[in-house]
Amino acid sequence: MQADKTTLADLSIFSSEEDHSVFHALNFTETNGGRDYLRQLLARPLSSTKEIRDTQITIQHLLAVLPKWKSRISNGTIMVAEKFFETQLTSIPKGANIYSAYIYKWLNASDFAICRYSVEHFVHLVQGMQEIHDLLYGSDSSIQISLWLQRISMLLNKPGVHDILRIDNPKKISIIQILDIASFMHGHYKQAAFELIDIFSKIDAYLSLAKACQHFQLCFPEVTDTEEPSIIAEQLYHLLLPTPVSYDVQLNRASNFLFLTGANMAGKSTFIKAVGVGVYLAQLGMGVPAKSMRISFFDGLLSNIHVMDNIVKGESYFFNEVQRIRKTIEKISDGKKWLILIDELFKGTNVQDAMKCSTTVIEGLRRMQNAVFILSTHLYEIGEPLQQYPNIQFRYFETHVQDDQLAFSYQLKEGISNDRLGYLILKREGVVELLNKL
Numbered sequence: 001m002q003a004d005k006t007t008l009a010d011l012s013i014f015s016s017e018e019d020h021s022v023f024h025a026l027n028f029t030e031t032n033g034g035r036d037y038l039r040q041l042l043a044r045p046l047s048s049t050k051e052i053r054d055t056q057i058t059i060q061h062l063l064a065v066l067p068k069w070k071s072r073i074s075n076g077t078i079m080v081a082e083k084f085f086e087t088q089l090t091s092i093p094k095g096a097n098i099y100s101a102y103i104y105k106w107l108n109a110s111d112f113a114i115c116r117y118s119v120e121h122f123v124h125l126v127q128g129m130q131e132i133h134d135l136l137y138g139s140d141s142s143i144q145i146s147l148w149l150q151r152i153s154m155l156l157n158k159p160g161v162h163d164i165l166r167i168d169n170p171k172k173i174s175i176i177q178i179l180d181i182a183s184f185m186h187g188h189y190k191q192a193a194f195e196l197i198d199i200f201s202k203i204d205a206y207l208s209l210a211k212a213c214q215h216f217q218l219c220f221p222e223v224t225d226t227e228e229p230s231i232i233a234e235q236l237y238h239l240l241l242p243t244p245v246s247y248d249v250q251l252n253r254a255s256n257f258l259f260l261t262g263a264n265m266a267g268k269s270t271f272i273k274a275v276g277v278g279v280y281l282a283q284l285g286m287g288v289p290a291k292s293m294r295i296s297f298f299d300g301l302l303s304n305i306h307v308m309d310n311i312v313k314g315e316s317y318f319f320n321e322v323q324r325i326r327k328t329i330e331k332i333s334d335g336k337k338w339l340i341l342i343d344e345l346f347k348g349t350n351v352q353d354a355m356k357c358s359t360t361v362i363e364g365l366r367r368m369q370n371a372v373f374i375l376s377t378h379l380y381e382i383g384e385p386l387q388q389y390p391n392i393q394f395r396y397f398e399t400h401v402q403d404d405q406l407a408f409s410y411q412l413k414e415g416i417s418n419d420r421l422g423y424l425i426l427k428r429e430g431v432v433e434l435l436n437k438l
Helices: 005-010 022-026 032-043 049-068 075-086 098-107 109-136 143-156 161-165 175-188 190-216 268-282 317-332 351-365 380-386 422-428 431-436
Strands: 222-224 231-236 247-251 257-262 292-296 300-304 338-343 371-376 392-402 405-414
Touching (some): 005 300, 022 032, 032 075, 049 109, 049 143, 049 190, 109 161, 109 190, 257 380, 268 300, 351 371, 422 431
Parallel strands (some): 222 292, 300 338
Antiparallel strands (some): 231 247, 392 405
16 A cells, blocks of 8 residues: 555654654564564555455464563563674684683683673573464464464574573573584574574564554454445544544445534544544554454555645745645546545635635545545535535534533534634633733
8 A cells, every 4th residue: 555754644653753653652562673673564554455464364363372472582682692793702612622611711701701691692582582483383373474483493493503492591501502602603693693583573563563452452454355445444543542532434435525524623633544544554454443444455545634835945835735636636546546634625725715726626536436535624615515416425523612611522423514613712712812901
């Protein structure tokens, strides 16, 4: 699935304020490498339902073994192993005897200390990967897990590794064993060790997704290869909200355009982002924040939420809105299935222009049967003439006013909002009172 950098930013998949990103919410990794690989996973939606299903099986398999997961491999273990291979050591004697071992320890005290400390962590790495192999081994494994297990088995089935696997206590091995293992690792096992570390980083990243599914109680969606785009979600909510309100969503070819209205702060942007994040996670093979979800495989996801002006290029906000819409139309004219999210179209021009431009864009986009659209607007007036089109759904977020106070239910209602609350918000926040005192 295609999703550009603007869309990833709009949906907060990644964010400069990392604590407020989807990546941060899903990050339960324990190693630097796992964290880096998780970032790669979240940046690359999958390209087929087959890949999506295999990833779902991988995460579900890891979920099943979570209660038994007690890896002895830590971030420190990996850092020590990597540092060991970068360190220039005095040549370690091969096949050392008690005499040559003590001579090396005496003449090269600092190098021996590095060897002793590193060997202990290498034992944890090798034995830890064997434990992971044994824990994940099973006939119902995904293709991804099977590939990991095959490589782990091959990398551990090497001369010299079997002796390491038999060590009971790495803190109590002899000087000769320390030098033998250090010599073997430094001289013969560097590439294999780095591949083991790479595999563990990938497992750490996928395990993080499994932990996130458990933590947030996410459900695995059904992603199907259908000719027409569709989204059916029950009790879908936004992953990043501490106390979210859920929504039911249904979009298909016969009803492919959702026209969304409501006052500021009523929940329009949150709803749009909830749908976008849900579909994006589904196409990663990840669980989604919903009771249930079934979607077609989407070839692309584009958003138009946080458009910015460009002072350096002399481009106005409105100009960049137009450019984003133009590029969106060009992309989705390929006949493939797209989800398009538009929040407050044409905010950068006057009301009359915005109404005309918005109506023109909506009437054009709604004819594209290969895509589904969610568009929010403050221009409630354009809703009535659009009701002639049977494929446009009309939804709004209700707002109540009591004693000059706003109350938001965040419930999605059928119809078009007619709330006019801008002046009330201005008054409630004390701006009118301040102006009267000037």
